[in-house]
Amino acid sequence: xxxNLRQTLGAVLAAGCALAALxxxxxxxxxxxxxxxxxxxxxxxxxxxxxxxxHYLSLATSAFFGIGxxxxxxxxxxxxYALAVPLGGVIAALFAALVGAAVLHLRGAYFAxxxxxxxxxxxxxxxxxxxxxxxTVGRVLTEVPxxxxxxxTVLAIAVAAVAANAAVRTSRFGLALAGVGADEERAQTLGxxxxxxxxxxxxxxxFFAGALGAAIAVRWTYIEPLSVFNPFIGFQTVLIAMxxxxxxxxxxxxxxxxxxxxxxxxxxxxxxxxLMLLGLLLIVLVLYLPGGIGSLLKxxxxxx
Amino acid sequence: xxxxxxxxxxxxASGLITGGIYALVALGLNLQYGLMRIMNISHGExxxxxxxxxxxxHTVLGVNPLLSLPAVxxxxxxxxxxxxxxxxRAIARGAPSVEVIEAxxxxxxxGLMYLVQNAALMAWGADLRGYSFLTEVVEVGGARFAGNRLxxxxxxxxxxxxxxxxxxxxxxxxxxxxxMQSPTGAQLVGIDTAxxxPVVFGAGLALAGVAGGLLSMVYExxxxxxxxxxxxxxxxxxxxxxxxxxxxxxxxxxxGLVEAFGMHFTSPSLKMxxxxxxxxxxxxxxxKGLFSR
Amino acid sequence: xxxATAVKTxxxxxxxxxxxxxxxxxxxVRIGYAIARSGPWALGAQLTQEPNYIxxxxxxxxxxxxxxxGKKRKVExxxxxxxxxxxxxxxxxxxxxxxxxxxxxxxxxGTGANFAVMPVVQKFGYPMIAPxxxxxxxxxxxxxYFFAILQQPDRMMNALAEFLKARNVQTAAMIxxxxxFGLEQAGALEEAFKEKGIRIIxxxxxPLGVKDLKPVLNxxxxxxxxxxxxxxxxxxxxxxxxxxxxxxxxxxxFYAAVGTAFPVYRDKMGPAAEGVMGLGTWNPKMSAAAxxxxxxxxAKFNKQPDRWASAHAYAALQVMQRAVExxxxxxxxxxxxxxxxxxxxxxxxxxxxxxxxxxxxxxVSQWQSGEFEVVWPPDRATSPALHPKPAWR
Numbered sequence: 008x009x010x011n012l013r014q015t016l017g018a019v020l021a022a023g024c025a026l027a028a029l030x031x032x033x034x035x036x037x038x039x040x041x042x043x044x045x046x047x048x049x050x051x052x053x054x055x056x057x058x059x060x061x062h063y064l065s066l067a068t069s070a071f072f073g074i075g076x077x078x079x080x081x082x083x084x085x086x087x088y089a090l091a092v093p094l095g096g097v098i099a100a101l102f103a104a105l106v107g108a109a110v111l112h113l114r115g116a117y118f119a120x121x122x123x124x125x126x127x128x129x130x131x132x133x134x135x136x137x138x139x140x141x142x143t144v145g146r147v148l149t150e151v152p153x154x155x156x157x158x159x160t161v162l163a164i165a166v167a168a169v170a171a172n173a174a175v176r177t178s179r180f181g182l183a184l185a186g187v188g189a190d191e192e193r194a195q196t197l198g199x200x201x202x203x204x205x206x207x208x209x210x211x212x213x214f215f216a217g218a219l220g221a222a223i224a225v226r227w228t229y230i231e232p233l234s235v236f237n238p239f240i241g242f243q244t245v246l247i248a249m250x251x252x253x254x255x256x257x258x259x260x261x262x263x264x265x266x267x268x269x270x271x272x273x274x275x276x277x278x279x280x281x282l283m284l285l286g287l288l289l290i291v292l293v294l295y296l297p298g299g300i301g302s303l304l305k306x307x308x309x310x311x
Numbered sequence: 312x313x314x315x316x317x318x319x320x321x322x323x324a325s326g327l328i329t330g331g332i333y334a335l336v337a338l339g340l341n342l343q344y345g346l347m348r349i350m351n352i353s354h355g356e357x358x359x360x361x362x363x364x365x366x367x368x369h370t371v372l373g374v375n376p377l378l379s380l381p382a383v384x385x386x387x388x389x390x391x392x393x394x395x396x397x398x399x400r401a402i403a404r405g406a407p408s409v410e411v412i413e414a415x416x417x418x419x420x421x422g423l424m425y426l427v428q429n430a431a432l433m434a435w436g437a438d439l440r441g442y443s444f445l446t447e448v449v450e451v452g453g454a455r456f457a458g459n460r461l462x463x464x465x466x467x468x469x470x471x472x473x474x475x476x477x478x479x480x481x482x483x484x485x486x487x488x489x490x491m492q493s494p495t496g497a498q499l500v501g502i503d504t505a506x507x508x509p510v511v512f513g514a515g516l517a518l519a520g521v522a523g524g525l526l527s528m529v530y531e532x533x534x535x536x537x538x539x540x541x542x543x544x545x546x547x548x549x550x551x552x553x554x555x556x557x558x559x560x561x562x563x564x565x566x567g568l569v570e571a572f573g574m575h576f577t578s579p580s581l582k583m584x585x586x587x588x589x590x591x592x593x594x595x596x597x598x599k600g601l602f603s604r
Numbered sequence: 605x606x607x608a609t610a611v612k613t614x615x616x617x618x619x620x621x622x623x624x625x626x627x628x629x630x631x632x633v634r635i636g637y638a639i640a641r642s643g644p645w646a647l648g649a650q651l652t653q654e655p656n657y658i659x660x661x662x663x664x665x666x667x668x669x670x671x672x673x674g675k676k677r678k679v680e681x682x683x684x685x686x687x688x689x690x691x692x693x694x695x696x697x698x699x700x701x702x703x704x705x706x707x708x709x710x711x712x713x714g715t716g717a718n719f720a721v722m723p724v725v726q727k728f729g730y731p732m733i734a735p736x737x738x739x740x741x742x743x744x745x746x747x748x749y750f751f752a753i754l755q756q757p758d759r760m761m762n763a764l765a766e767f768l769k770a771r772n773v774q775t776a777a778m779i780x781x782x783x784x785f786g787l788e789q790a791g792a793l794e795e796a797f798k799e800k801g802i803r804i805i806x807x808x809x810x811p812l813g814v815k816d817l818k819p820v821l822n823x824x825x826x827x828x829x830x831x832x833x834x835x836x837x838x839x840x841x842x843x844x845x846x847x848x849x850x851x852x853x854x855x856x857x858f859y860a861a862v863g864t865a866f867p868v869y870r871d872k873m874g875p876a877a878e879g880v881m882g883l884g885t886w887n888p889k890m891s892a893a894a895x896x897x898x899x900x901x902x903a904k905f906n907k908q909p910d911r912w913a914s915a916h917a918y919a920a921l922q923v924m925q926r927a928v929e930x931x932x933x934x935x936x937x938x939x940x941x942x943x944x945x946x947x948x949x950x951x952x953x954x955x956x957x958x959x960x961x962x963x964x965x966x967x968v969s970q971w972q973s974g975e976f977e978v979v980w981p982p983d984r985a986t987s988p989a990l991h992p993k994p995a996w997r
Contacts, residue, residue, distance in 0.1 A: 036699035043695070064414050109591060113598060116350060116413045116553070120545045121594075123352070124587065127542065131583040131811055134782050138580070138809065145784040147719070147741050227690040229719030229741075231784060233644065233812070234690050242421060249418060274685060274692075280433070282642055282687075286425030293418045294401050318822065325818050429642065437646035438907070439838055441872030448850055457850045530815075531842050531872060533647060539813060575819045579810035580782055 015173045015256070023166035030155035038158060044267040045161050046219055049168040050240070051248040051259035053215035056172045057208040058245075059253030060184035063115055067106075067122035068244045070129045071099040071213040073236035075220025077133060080146040080230035088152045092160055092221045099217020100210040102129075107206040130236040137232075145231035152225060160222045168215045173256055175211075184208050243270075246289050252299030262299070321454040322571055328456070328464040330567020332526065334560045335467035336540045337547035338474060339518035345554025346490055346511050348412045349399055352420030354544055355537025356427035357387060357516045361523030362532045363435060369442055376444050377462075380524050387520030391513030398423065403508065424538075431534040441531040459528040466525055470518065471560040478556060487511060546590050552600030562601060565589075632680040633670050633933070635661070636700035637710035640717070643688025647838065648913075649713035651866065653736055655905050656917040657681060657710055660925075663900065670925065673932040686712055690720040697721050701728040707933050708924065715739050715784065718750075725749045731939040733923055735916035739788055743959055749939055753920045753954065753961045754913055757792040760883055763966030764833070764859065765796035767980040771991050773830040773857060777806040779820060779844070780835035789835040789861060805829055812837060818847050831857035838863035841882070842872060849876050849996040856992035857881065865912035865969065865976060877971040879993035884911040884969030884976050886951050889986045893950045911969060911976040919949035952984075 029041055050068060058065050075095030082091045110121050137144050175181040183204040186194035195201050224230055243266075251262025273281035292299070340354045361383050368379040398419050406412045445458035478484035489497040490507060498504060523537075530536070547566055551558025566586060573585035593601060637657065640649040661679045669676035682700065686693045693712050700706050701724060709725075711718055711734040718737040725732050726747050733751040743752060768776070778793060780786035786809065797804055806824050810817065821844070824832065832855045834844045841863030848858065863869055864882025873880075888898035897918060901909045909915065923942060931941040946955045946963075955963045968980040970989055977987035 034698075035702040036695060037703075039695040039698055043691070062410060062414060064417060110594065113594060115410050116344075116348075117549055117594060117598075119350070119413075119417055120549055121590070123545065124542045128583055128587045131580070134811065135578075135580045135584070138782050138787065142787075143784070144782065144787050145716070145741070147745070149745070151723075223691065226694055227716075227720045228722055229690075229716055231716055233783065234688075234716050237689060239643075239687070239689065242425070245418065245421065274687070280429075282429040283426050283433070286422040286427075286429065289422030290398055290419050290426070293415050293422070294398070297415060321822065322819055325816060329816050432642055432646070437641070437650040439647060439651075439866065439868050441842065441868055443872055443874040443876075446846065446849070446874075446876070448852070455850055455852065457846065460850075529846075531839060531868070535644065571816065571819060574816075579808070579814055579817070579820060582811060582814065 009177060012173060012177050016170055019166055019169050019173065023162060026162055027159060030158050035154065038154065040267070040271060042158055042161055042223075043271070044264045045158075045165040046223060047243065047247055047263035047267050048260050049161070049165040049215050049219055050244040051251065051263045052165075052168040052172045052256075053212040054244050055248045055251075055253040055255075055259045056168075056175055057184065057212040059248065059259075060176075060181065060188050061205060061208060062188040063111070063205065063209075064119045064245070065122045065209065065212070066119060066241050066245065067103070067125040067213070068216050069126040069236055069238050069241035070122075071103060071216035072220035072240055073126065073129060073133075073232070074099045074102055075217035075222075076224035076230055076235040077220075078217070079221040079224045080148065083148055083150070083225070088156065088160070088225070092164075092218050095221025096214040096216075096218030099220070100214040103213030104206055104210040107209040111205045111209065112202065126236045126238055126241065130232045134232045145229055147229050148225055148227075151228070154226075157222060157225060161219065164215060164218050164222060169256070169260060171211065171215075172259075175208075176256065180204065180207070246285070248299075249289075250292055250299050254298070258299050317454065320452070322575060323568065324451075324454055324456070326568040326571025327564055328460050328567070329570065330564035331464040331467035332522070332563075333540075333543050333547050333566055334471060334563025335463070335522045335525070336519065337544040337551075337559050337563055338471060338556065339515035339522070340541075340544045341515075341548045341551075341554065341556060341559045342474075342511050342518070343515040344548060346487060347399070347403060347508055348409050349403075349416040349512070350413050350420060351423075351515070352417060352541060352545075353423035353427060354420075354515075354519055355539070355541035356424055356431075357390070357519040357537070358523035358526070358540055359431060359532070359534060359537035360390075360427065361387060361520030362527035362536065363431060363440075363523075364520070365524035365527045366440055366442060366532055369444070376442075376524060376528055380521055383520045383524045384517040388513040388517040391516030392509050394423070394516070395509045395512040399512065400508070424541075428534050428537070435534065437534065439531045439533055442527070444528040457529070459525075463525040463529060466521070467563075468560070470521075471556060474556050475560075543586070546586060549600060550590060550593050555600070558601055565601075630675070630677045632678040633672065633708065633928075634680050634682055634704070634706040635708045635710060636682040636697075636704060636706035637712065638684045638686040638693050638696035638700070638717075639710075639712050640688045640714075641685040645686075645688040645713050645717065648736065652910055652913045653713050653917045654683070655901065655907075656909070656914060656921065657683070659901055659904055660918060660921040662904065664925070671929045673929070682706060686717065690716060693717045693720045694724060697724045701725075701730055708928070708938075710921075711735070711737070715742060718742060722747050722750060729935050729939075731935065731942055733920040733942065735920045736913050739784065747959070748943070751920075751942060751956050751959050751961070753923070753964075754916050755885070755964055755966050756960060757788045758796070759966035761789060761792035761796045761966070763968055763980055764793070765800045765802065767968045767989070768802060768831055768857060769800040770980075771857070771989070773802055775803050775805050775829045776831040776833060777824040777827060777829040777855075778804055778833045778835065779808045779810060779817075779824075781837050781840055782809050782811045783837070785837070785862070786835045793833065793835065802831075810840070812840070814840060814843070816847075817844055818851065821847055821851055821853055825851055825853040829855055831855055832859065834860040836860050836862065838866065842869065845869075845873055845876065845880060852996065854993060854995055858993050859968075862912075864971070865910045867908040867910065870971060870974060870976075875997040878973070878997060879970065879990045881968055881970040881979070882976075883967075884978065885913075885964065885967050886915045887911055887969070887976050887978060887986060889975070890978065890984070891950070897950045915951050916964075919951045919954060922949040923947045923954055 078095035079091045183199045187201050247262045247266050248259045252258030343349045343351050364383050365376050365379050368374040369376050402415045447458050448455050449458050486502045547562045551562030569589050639654050640646040661681050664670050664679050669678045684696050709730045711732045713736050715737045718734050731749045733753050735753050780790040808820050841860040859881040861883050865884040870877050888895045926947050927941040931937040953963050969976045970979045978985050979989035
């Protein structure tokens with residue numbers, strides 16, 4: 008393991024430990040806000056890990072998040088929370104691998120289109136399944152873990168996602184993904200198994216989204232397809248990662264925090280206009296700063 | 312159950328009508344992608360604008376919706392020119408590769424989607440709007456259809472055929488096809504992208520707006536009505552082969568038929584799964600779409 | 605110098621004049637809520653719920669303020685957009701109750717959002733009266749601070765079954781939307797019909813957002829039921845009406861659940877709405893209070909309230925108002941006052957038992973000549989029912 012990576016991982020872990028104290032320092036609302044920031048740190052980092060490197064724009068984050076949420080909805084009665092969360096990640100990853108194996112050989116545009124509707128597809132599938140076999144559509148969670156437990160779980164996932172992003176970027180696997188993004192055919196002729204790399208990358212990023220869904224769903228008491236497969240989650244993830252700079256490590260992290268805080272402030276102050284401002288912001292950024300804010304940063308944190 | 316030939320015909324007709332509407336919506340997006348590789352995810356939002364404009368003209372000014380369609384087309388064409396100039400022109404110029412153009416236009420489309428949808432929300436509120444037009448039932452060969460649905464279908468087919476004719480037989484059409492096949496070659500021959508691109512983009516939005524106007528006669532109008540049509544339009548153009556207008560029409564009709572028959576034999580709840588199943592199956596068998604060159 | 609002193613005195617006097625009223629006034633009663641202003645829930649929330657919050661607050665302030673145990677204080681609404689997102693709902697109410705410590709809260713729109721708020725409401729102990737939440741599961745959580753003022757599915761479906769039985773309806777076909785609402789209503793309907801001896805000869809479901817129901821309707825038309833019931837949401841309600849008309853499918857009784865109570869249903873369907881039944885509780889003809897509520901709503905928003913949950917939303921505020929008058933702003937006392945009291949509202953008397961409104965009966969309403977008349981139960985009816993339903997126009 009090279010020194011750069013070791014230092015990066017150390018910093019990430021240290022930050023994680025510091026943030027672990029928050030449940031005892033903040034009010035409910037501020038803790039929820041922190042939770043929201045961490046959620047997007049994890050989502051944006053894991054998204055950037057795959058889509059940033061390979062340029063295969065995935066709009067499927069909402070689908071994986073929702074799958075994880077449903078694993079909790081189905082499993083929390085029989086499994087402990089500590090198991091349901093990683094299980095949510097694993098099932099989302101398996102699903103991603105399956106979908107990936109079927110469609111990752113397609114060009115970027117087809118792939119993006121497919122992932123765009125994937126959330127809808129999974130939602131309808133789950134609705135059908137629930138309605139036909141379970142004779143219900145929504146699930147009520149009666150025994151849920153405490154707010155502090157949920158927070159610490161999400162913190163752990165965020166730390167893991169950033170660490171994974173850092174580790175992948177310096178590994179052979181990460182180089183393969185970057186190769187796919189730079190020139191897929193050339194990578195193939197150079198001997199990279201691009202198909203396997205893509206599927207693995209897609210699945211790995213899905214794992215974090217799924218685990219997050221499984222962890223956070225307990226906060227809503229009631230899980231139903233319409234609310235857990237919320238396309239806005241996917242949109243915000245892409246937006247945050249692109250603003251931050253999907254090819255960098257710190258970009259998505261900083262962007263997630265700033266963005267979550269800014270949206271909350273805007274929502275509270277400009278209740279009607281903030282979504283328009285968000286859309287405008289994305290357009291302006293893509294036009295004038297396509298590399299994201301991360302491309303402005305120099306040094307280690309830009310390349311790590 | 313006494314299922315007659317007439318029943319199947321009506322089922323097929325129902326599917327074709329829905330499919331025709333899908334094709335109409337997809338036509339505009341197809342032009343934009345085929346020519347400029349612009350993946351305009353906000354396409355449905357302009358459909359929604361067309362619907363609102365038609366509704367406004369009808370309820371506030373008392374204008375017959377059919378008459379306001381050309382005005383809506385013009386308004387959205389001009390809007391398209393503006394949107395292209397502000398948002399998409401820079402991408403086409405500055406991008407190192409086609410994939411990057413697609414990726415960036417996708418993201419801009421995302422931004423536009425939220426911008427336009429929420430502007431509509433602020434302007435007209437979240438309430439359902441609707442009006443009644445041409446709901447009289449028309450009997451065609453023993454089957455009964457609402458006049459407005461038939462109109463939408465008829466228009467979809469007519470527009471597709473007109474577009475096909477335009478592309479094949481007019482100078483402008485040939486220029487567009489030339490650009491689609493080989494951008495550099497076309498420029499060498501003197502075809503001016505600076506004029507063609509905005510015009511085609513505007514035409515795409517105009518088609519979306521007209522589709523919205525037609526749909527406003529049949530369905531209710533809300534600021535969020537556009538998104539499902541975007542998803543369907545994307546499926547249709549991929550099915551039919553990106554850039555092929557004939558493929559667009561065929562893909563849309565096919566999708567409508569698959570949905571109608573699929574829902575009958577299985578259950579309406581599986582509609583989305585069916586559409587996606589067809590989508591994936593076609594892409595696996597013919598990765599470039601059914602009708603691509 | 606004389607000039608300087610004069611100026612200082614003048615400034616002091618002006619300041620006193622400006623600030624004095626503020627000092628003399630009490631702090632306003634702060635009422636917080638999160639509600640959908642964007643996203644899928646916004647349609648219902650902006651038609652049925654938030655306008656009533658604003659209307660009520662305006663009326664209360666115009667009358668001098670909310671009476672808190674005899675003392676009048678102005679009301680200040682503190683509302684935020686929840687973006688139709690459960691996480692935002694939770695976080696916003698944590699802010700309102702935990703950090704901002706508002707005096708009272710009002711509920712968000714819809715069953716899903718109300719589920720999400722339940723634990724927060726219980727933790728901070730704020731009573732909440734919800735006009736757009738339904739479902740056994742919700743009440744099954746036995747949250748002492750939660751009150752559902754809308755009729756629950758079994759109540760509405762029993763009323764429908766009674767109405768149909770009184771008209772000698774023997775067979776029925778039913779379709780429902782694939783959402784919790786549709787499922788619960790369907791379950792309640794099946795039970796009610798079984799009890800009354802009405803045979804369900806066809807039952808189908810469909811996903812929300814379906815664009816074509818003709819194949820399903822054709823199947824049902826061929827079976828010729830006495831009654832057709834669609835347990836549908838607004839988009840499908842409109843679709844099923846338009847398509848049944850297209851097919852000339854005209855059973856003696858035609859019922860579509862949600863959306864029929866919206867004024868836009870009448871606007872869009874035009875004369876085709878005649879004779880269509882659905883979920884509704886009231887109309888302006890029911891009482892003078894109902895009429896003046898209707899007029900005030902139209903005057904303020906230039907649009908009519910819907911004929912079902914809108915009135916429940918306003919009535920919930922009336923209940924809150926009366927309870928605060930008696931019990932003040934102490935939340936525990938307030939909760940008890942709501943749980944044990946009986947209140948007069950625009951939809952009649954309201955009394956809760958175990959969090960459920962047990963005095964407003966299930967109601968069947970029907971469009972007749974441009975108004976959604978109440979046709980069942982007989983003691984609340986504003987017009988006799990049109991049965992069989994006239995032919996589609």
